[in-house]
Amino acid sequence: MVLGPLALACIWLGAEAFTGMMALAVALLAWEWVHLCGRRVRMLPGMAVPIAVFAAGVLAVQDHVRWALVVLGLGFGVAWWFAHRMAETLTQPALRLALGVLYIGLAGIALIELRHDGWAGRANVFFLFLVVWASDIGAYMAGRMLGGPKLWPAVSPNKTWSGAAGGLAAALLIGLGVALAFDPGARVLPVLAVAALLGVASQSGDLLESAIKRHFHVKDSSHLIPGHGGLLDRLDGLLAAAPVAALVSFFLGYGRLLWDWR
Numbered sequence: 001m002v003l004g005p006l007a008l009a010c011i012w013l014g015a016e017a018f019t020g021m022m023a024l025a026v027a028l029l030a031w032e033w034v035h036l037c038g039r040r041v042r043m044l045p046g047m048a049v050p051i052a053v054f055a056a057g058v059l060a061v062q063d064h065v066r067w068a069l070v071v072l073g074l075g076f077g078v079a080w081w082f083a084h085r086m087a088e089t090l091t092q093p094a095l096r097l098a099l100g101v102l103y104i105g106l107a108g109i110a111l112i113e114l115r116h117d118g119w120a121g122r123a124n125v126f127f128l129f130l131v132v133w134a135s136d137i138g139a140y141m142a143g144r145m146l147g148g149p150k151l152w153p154a155v156s157p158n159k160t161w162s163g164a165a166g167g168l169a170a171a172l173l174i175g176l177g178v179a180l181a182f183d184p185g186a187r188v189l190p191v192l193a194v195a196a197l198l199g200v201a202s203q204s205g206d207l208l209e210s211a212i213k214r215h216f217h218v219k220d221s222s223h224l225i226p227g228h229g230g231l232l233d234r235l236d237g238l239l240a241a242a243p244v245a246a247l248v249s250f251f252l253g254y255g256r257l258l259w260d261w262r
Helices: 003-013 015-036 048-061 065-085 091-115 118-146 161-182 188-216 236-252
Strands: 150-152 156-160
Touching: 003 015, 003 118, 015 048, 015 091, 048 065, 048 091, 065 091, 091 118, 091 236, 118 156, 118 161, 118 188, 118 236, 150 161, 156 161, 156 188, 161 188, 188 236
Parallel strands: none
Antiparallel strands: 150 156
16 A cells, blocks of 8 residues: 555656665665575675675666676675685575575666666556566455465465466456556557566566575565565565566567567
């Protein structure tokens, strides 16, 4: 009720407002990840995660995407090296801290790149956010109403195949509505194809976040949002779907809508 309208307002207002929102979100996501790994952001090696993600974001804002990706790669290496050197007895704890650089950083760069594409960027990010939200809400409602066989009980015991189908249906419906609102002449099949791709990516991100929390033996990524856990809990689908949307946009070219395949 609060964060959703705020996010949509920042998308609508322009790249500057959206970048400011993203800077805050990425900082909080990095903080959550470092704390999940039992580290602190004010000390190495935990400090390497937010520094690398922030530096990559600054380069992305300045349209230096290749260098932003290089910085993420270097940040991954630095975080792993410091964590491994500082009395780690196994490589896994060091690796999981370093993976946060890629997990958060790639999504952050993708979202910045998408919104910095003028009018098309506004439409594409609206489409992305609303499809992800629709997928999440549709999956929850269908799963609660219909029940049935579990989707992947070893990772997330509450998710069902009916919920996955309901989430995909909601993503298709809302995606089509958003696309037609921005582009009344949009072709239906490309819109549905992109909405389905992002819907599947969103649900995969949800499952990945469930696996991450199971790995860390926690119910929520943090208590940042009362009653809802942390930002990683709320943005899990977006973190997975944003890089997919950015890849589609990259192949289509600058100034093109995600469903404009002509």
